[in-house]
Amino acid sequence: MKTKTYRSHNRKFTFSYLLILSVFFIFSCKETSERMKSLDGSISASIYTNDKQELQYDLSFHGENVISPSLLGLVLNDDTLGENVSFKLVDKQIIDEKYFTRSVHNTAQNEAVQYTYEVRSAKTNWKLQTRLYNDGFAFRYLIPNKGNAVVNKELTSFSVHKNIPVWFFERPNDWKLKSYAGKWLQTSSDSLWKISPNGPVQGPVLVYELPEKRYMAITEAALYNYSGMRLEAKENASLNVNFTENEGFEIKGEIITPWRVLLLVDDLNELVNSDLIKNLNPAPDTTLFSDLSWIKPGRSTWSWWSGKKEKLTIPYEKQIIEIAGNLGFEYTMLDEGWEKWSDKWEQLAKICSYAKEQHVGVLVWKHSKQLSNPKNDYAIMRCFLDSLINAGVVGVKIDFMNGESKKIIDFDIRTLQLCAERHLLVDFHGCQNPSGESRTYPNELTREGIRGLELNLMKEGPITASHNAALPFTRFILGDGDYTPLGFTNPGNTTWTHQLATLVCFTSSLQVIAEDPVFLSNSQKVKPVLDIIKSIPTVWDETIVLNGSKIGDVAAMARRTGKDWYVGILNTTEKKFNIDYSFIGDGQYDAEVVEDIQPKFDQSKMFSVGQLYVTANTKSEYNLSENGGLVIKLVKQFN
Numbered sequence: 001m002k003t004k005t006y007r008s009h010n011r012k013f014t015f016s017y018l019l020i021l022s023v024f025f026i027f028s029c030k031e032t033s034e035r036m037k038s039l040d041g042s043i044s045a046s047i048y049t050n051d052k053q054e055l056q057y058d059l060s061f062h063g064e065n066v067i068s069p070s071l072l073g074l075v076l077n078d079d080t081l082g083e084n085v086s087f088k089l090v091d092k093q094i095i096d097e098k099y100f101t102r103s104v105h106n107t108a109q110n111e112a113v114q115y116t117y118e119v120r121s122a123k124t125n126w127k128l129q130t131r132l133y134n135d136g137f138a139f140r141y142l143i144p145n146k147g148n149a150v151v152n153k154e155l156t157s158f159s160v161h162k163n164i165p166v167w168f169f170e171r172p173n174d175w176k177l178k179s180y181a182g183k184w185l186q187t188s189s190d191s192l193w194k195i196s197p198n199g200p201v202q203g204p205v206l207v208y209e210l211p212e213k214r215y216m217a218i219t220e221a222a223l224y225n226y227s228g229m230r231l232e233a234k235e236n237a238s239l240n241v242n243f244t245e246n247e248g249f250e251i252k253g254e255i256i257t258p259w260r261v262l263l264l265v266d267d268l269n270e271l272v273n274s275d276l277i278k279n280l281n282p283a284p285d286t287t288l289f290s291d292l293s294w295i296k297p298g299r300s301t302w303s304w305w306s307g308k309k310e311k312l313t314i315p316y317e318k319q320i321i322e323i324a325g326n327l328g329f330e331y332t333m334l335d336e337g338w339e340k341w342s343d344k345w346e347q348l349a350k351i352c353s354y355a356k357e358q359h360v361g362v363l364v365w366k367h368s369k370q371l372s373n374p375k376n377d378y379a380i381m382r383c384f385l386d387s388l389i390n391a392g393v394v395g396v397k398i399d400f401m402n403g404e405s406k407k408i409i410d411f412d413i414r415t416l417q418l419c420a421e422r423h424l425l426v427d428f429h430g431c432q433n434p435s436g437e438s439r440t441y442p443n444e445l446t447r448e449g450i451r452g453l454e455l456n457l458m459k460e461g462p463i464t465a466s467h468n469a470a471l472p473f474t475r476f477i478l479g480d481g482d483y484t485p486l487g488f489t490n491p492g493n494t495t496w497t498h499q500l501a502t503l504v505c506f507t508s509s510l511q512v513i514a515e516d517p518v519f520l521s522n523s524q525k526v527k528p529v530l531d532i533i534k535s536i537p538t539v540w541d542e543t544i545v546l547n548g549s550k551i552g553d554v555a556a557m558a559r560r561t562g563k564d565w566y567v568g569i570l571n572t573t574e575k576k577f578n579i580d581y582s583f584i585g586d587g588q589y590d591a592e593v594v595e596d597i598q599p600k601f602d603q604s605k606m607f608s609v610g611q612l613y614v615t616a617n618t619k620s621e622y623n624l625s626e627n628g629g630l631v632i633k634l635v636k637q638f639n
Contacts, residue, residue, distance in 0.1 A: 032046060039134060044060045045132065070156075074153060084121060091114075141256075145253055145254055149250070150250050157238055164237070169475070179449070184552065207473065213267060215473075218239065222259050222281045226251070241260070268545045272473065282440050284439070285440075297510060298361075300324070305454065306517075317351060324358065324360045327520070331360060332362055333363045366398055401430055401431045446508040453487050456491070468498070482512060486499055486520075495606075501568040504566045525605070532592065546567070574628075577621070577623075591633070
């Protein structure tokens with residue numbers, strides 16, 4: 001037998017070994033499905049039972065095994081669904097649809113092969129549903145249930161190979177796991193179980209670097225009526241689904257679990273542009289969202305981050321609203337403290353009326369504990385939301401859920417529904433990361449679930465450049481993140497150009513700008529780039545990850561809005577970086593280039609701003625400073 005050997009990260013693997021391993025498992029199985037394949041044939045999977053009649057699956061990408069035989073099923077009441085089973089294929093269909101989306105690009109392609117298997121176990125017959133996309137594999141469990149049932153455990157596992165680099169967010173304390181606010185780091189797949197002093201349980205998403213510069217991400221999608229998924233890492237590099245916050249949770253009626261997702265892509269550009277997570281979520285309800293005109297992405301001023309919390313007064317917020325209007329920002333955020341105003345509802349109504357005159361919408365903060373009582377269909381929350389509408393508020397920031405138990409997930413989804421009924425926008429904070437909910441509930445413009453710029457105000461900060469350079473390829477592949485970017489006056493160890501580039505590289509339909517609005521609009525140091533700040537949108541028609549990008553080292557992206565392009569680069573170590581402008585297509589562009597001051601940091605001048613003309617044939621080399629960045633705005637000439 002000829003042996004194909006390839007090297008990845010200083011470790012050799014042999015194709016012959018994987019082939020022998022696969023043959024062994026196939027012949028040791030009692031029952032095997034047909035080999036399921038994606039439409040382009042790049043991804044394939046099998047479902048089978050082993051000699052213990054346990055239900056399992058495996059997964060291959062470009063003919064190479066990436067997930068070895070792994071368990072399927074869950075424990076429902078006293079019944080283990082996944083042991084002593086038989087199964088048969090009952091449905092196979094092609095999914096093919098396009099729909100409008102927002103943020104990374106404007107059109108999503110939902111194209112997959114869906115297989116549905118009927119699974120027979122001792123007490124319960126249920127269904128396993130799988131989908132194979134050209135960029136991933138997903139599966140979920142469909143279980144009939146007429147009364148109440150308790151999910152005690154999920155058997156789902158992911159048998160990942162050893163010695164593969166993996167990106168994860170660190171959890172130095174319990175709250176970091178609940179809020180997904182840890183720093184992004186890299187380790188080996190077989191070190192995940194011991195890398196954290198806080199234990200082996202990880203929060204998704206986990207992003208693996210595969211051989212030949214390919215990538216695999218493990219996460220979930222369509223988290224409704226269920227508990228959020230954590231991943232317990234094992235010494236052999238495998239992962240088991242873990243709920244952490246629940247010792248069993250009750251579900252009424254039919255059980256449709258979230259999708260368990262394995263995203264598989266050939267490069268970082270495919271990773272960033274994947275619509276797989278949103279594709280696995282239902283389309284919006286046409287009654288609830290018959291009119292979408294009120295859902296408007298945009299930028300927001302914010303007085304909290306810059307230490308102006310004590311200035312949350314009526315006159316000061318009116319000043320901020322004026323600045324928002326002058327900057328062309330669509331919103332302003334009233335954070336914690338507005339409820340301490342005397343006659344708060346009357347004052348809030350006056351603020352909203354004044355903001356409307358400036359063409360600015362008002363968003364307000366609220367602690368989740370004051371709304372989360374489910375009695376009488378969340379009567380307290382419904383009353384609060386009605387009061388917001390009467391005052392003229394356009395959206396709400398719900399904070400401090402700090403977990404993803406089923407109770408909290410139920411609260412999140414009901415919040416989105418009740419807000420949609422009232423045409424209110426939603427920004428979740430102190431929460432888990434997204435699983436594609438914004439497709440089903442497009443009034444969710446953003447959510448935290450990310451280690452954002454707030455950390456620059458805290459002892460455990462500041463945010464590092466490497467964390468920022470990892471985010472576009474880790475947390476942001478799941479959906480919009482309220483990082484609250486742009487902190488000139490407290491940038492940590494990053495440069496101001498690095499901070500500016502976060503506006504381009506970080507994806508959020510609602511960008512709540514951290515910087516003090518007064519400083520932003522008045523500072524002479526900011527003035528050279530203020531017009532660029534005012535022009536950068538929050539949603540894009542197209543996104544391209546540029547060659548030379550590397551997770552945690554440099555994130556370089558070109559993003560188009562209409563005919564104009566923006567380039568953003570987040571860098572860590574000093575280097576030269578080449579940009580090939582072929583992505584712009586036909587025509588000539590006026591380019592405004594914002595760089596770090598070279599060779600030394602000059603406190604009197606924070607940016608170097610230059611001009612050049614660019615065509616698709618242009619190739620340019622730039623000097624990137626340590627923890628620095630680059631921003632380029634390209635405007636198409638029409639003469």
